[in-house]
Amino acid sequence: MAISLPLAILAAAVLIAINETGHSRSMAALSSMAQVQQTRSGVTQLLQHMLDAETGQRGYLLTGDARYLEPYESATSVIAQNLDALRGLYLEHPRELELFAELSRNVQRKLAEMDVSVRLRKQGHEDAWKFVLSTDVGQEHMNAIREQSAQLVQAAQLRQAVGESQITQALQLSRIGIALVAMVGLLAFYMYLRQTRRLQAVDQRVQEDLQRERDLLGQQVNERTASLAELATHLQEVRERERGHLARELHDELGALLTAAKLDVARLKSRLGTDSPDAQQRIQHLTDTLNSGIALKRRIIEDLRPSSLTNLGLVTSLEILAREFGERSVLSVTTNLEAVELDEAAQLTVYRLVQESLTNISKYARAQQVHVSVQNYGSHVTVEVEDDGQGFDTSRTAPAASHGLAGMRHRVEAAGGRLAIHSTVGQGTRISATLPVRTQVPRADT
Ligand SMILES: Nc1ncnc2c1ncn2[C@@H]1O[C@H](COP(=O)(O)OP(=O)(O)OP(=O)(O)O)[C@@H](O)[C@H]1O
Ligand SMILES: [Mg+2]
Structure with a gap:
């Protein structure tokens, strides 16, 4: 553009100038040429x-016929005008003006000669006018006039030729x-x-880059997302394993301790008999405390690792979960649970989803009604937890420490499903x- 635009402008300017x-x-x-034409015709006239x-x-x-005087006089009367007009035309051409002055003088002389002879003839001086005629002066003047007129016409022709050549030159110049x-x-184009x-090539290269x-x-x-998803799955598996391990420890160790303590208390109670009601009462209180401890342990274990899932199946486990939640939170919980065939991991996913949803409801929803449903569509299963609480703005980013819904989504997507x-x-x-239904892989130990 830096070269071609000025070049184009220059070309246009040169074209206009030419x-x-x-x-x-x-x-x-x-x-x-028009002036030349006028001059020529003036001289000819x-x-x-x-x-x-x-x-x-x-x-x-x-x-001696007076009728001849008429053309004579009419011609002489316009000659003066002719001369004036021609003088005006020759003013700008000094060389031709000189020639014209001579012509003009000869014209005047010829006119004077004609005037004298005519006057003498009118006055009846026969010899005199014949003498004037015989001198040949008029003839000489006329020859000189003819010659000078021819010269002037030639000069005009010369000027015309110059004009024509100028036009030809201008046309030639324009052409070139x-x-x-x-x-x-x-x-320039x-x-x-x-x-x-x-x-364009540079632009394309930039676009390609x-x-x-x-x-x-x-x-x-994509790679980072995949590795993060893998890490999250791994962490969830580790968490589940840890929870399972903790649940087993609690069940085996704490459970054994509490059961032993309960047996001891029962033995003590039978030995004490009815003699000391106060001791009986304390023993009874201890038994109740131990029972509460055992129930608490069972609930914690259940929460950590829902044994009901393996023992009773998904539907029953969800029923228990919903019923216990309803009892704890004093909410109306309804269920519509169809029997489904999901592998162990998917069952745990559904269980954890319902569990986290119920926990969120108790924490934030301020709801009256909760409905949990599991529908079996053969090739896939839908799980829904619905409440009539205060809701929230889903477009808002969750607080940094909130992982419940994100974990839920991750679990569902890791199982090949979708969460909404x-x-x-x-x-x-x-x-x-x-969630898609996948055929259950039979466990090696069953
Ligand atoms: N049923 C609900 N009713 C109203 N608000 C809800 C409900 N469920 C979730 N929320 C909102 O969504 C946010 C994110 O929930 P999420 O379960 O991811 O995190 P959290 O419960 O705050 O923390 P975490 O589950 O990690 O202990 C909550 O802070 C809450 O504002
Ligand atoms: Mg939560």
């Missing part, structure tokens, strides 16, 4: 009038100029096209998961 110069030169040549006057004069002299400018314009193509960069970043993001959270402020929340 055109204007050619135009003004042609106009000047044309007006000079002058000569014609002189001839007319001479013819009239000769006719009158020879015949336009051809040159057209070539320069073409060159070619350069512009070349530059545009080069810019950007695309490569984007692809690389996308690939890196529908919630509107003031209109409750519905957590809905769809």
Whole structure:
């Protein structure tokens, strides 16, 4: 652009300049040619009038007929005007003006000679006018007039030829100029096209680089996401294993201790008999405390590792979970649970999903009604937990320390399913998961 645009502007300016110069030169040549034309016809007319006057004069002299005087006088009367007009035309051409002055003098002399002879004839001086006629002075003047007129016409023709050659030159100049400018314009256009193509190539290269960069970043993001998902799955598995281990420890160790303590208390109670009611009462209190301890241990174990899941199946476990939740939170919990065939991991996913949803309801929802449903569609299963609580804005990012819903989504997606959270402020929340049914892999120890 830095070269081709100024080049194009320059070409246009040169074209305009050439055109204007050619135009003004042609106009000047044309007006000079018109003047030449006027001069030529002026000279020709002058000569014609002189001839007319001479013819009239000769006719009158020879015949004495006054009718010949009419063309003579009318010719002589316009000759003066002719001369004036021609003088005006020759003012700008000094060389021709000189010639014209001579012509003018000869015309005056011829007119004077004709006037004298006519006057003498009118006055009846026969010898005198014949003498004037016989001197040949008039003839000489007339020859000189003819010759000078011819010279002036020739000079005019010369000027005309100059004008014509000027026009030809201007046309030639325009022709060459336009051809040159057209070539320069073409060159500028070619350069512009070349530059545009080069810019396009650079642009394309930049786009390709950007695309490569984007692809690389996308690939890196995908890799990181995959490794994070793997890590999250691993952490959940470790957590589940730890919880299982803790549950077993609690069951085996604490359970054994509490059972032994309960047996001892029962033995003590039977030995004490009915003699000491106070001791009996304390023993009874101890038994109740131990029972509460055992129930608490069972609940903790159940929470850590739902044994009901393996022992009683998903539906029963969810029923127990919902019933216990209803009892604890004093909410109306309804269920609609269809029998489903899911592998152990998927069952745990569903169980944990319902568990976390119920925990959230108790923490945030301020709901009256909760509905838990599991629907079996053969190829897939849907799990929904719905409440009529205060809801929340799902577009808002969850607090940094909140992992419940994110963990839920991760579990569901790791099992090949999809999780949807529908919630509107003031209109409750519905957590809905769809999981594919996979054939249960038989466990090696069963
Ligand atoms: N049923 C619900 N009713 C109203 N708000 C809810 C409900 N469930 C979730 N929320 C909102 O969604 C947010 C995120 O829930 P999430 O379970 O992910 O985190 P959390 O319960 O705050 O923490 P964490 O589960 O990690 O202990 C909550 O802080 C709460 O504002
Ligand atoms: Mg939560």
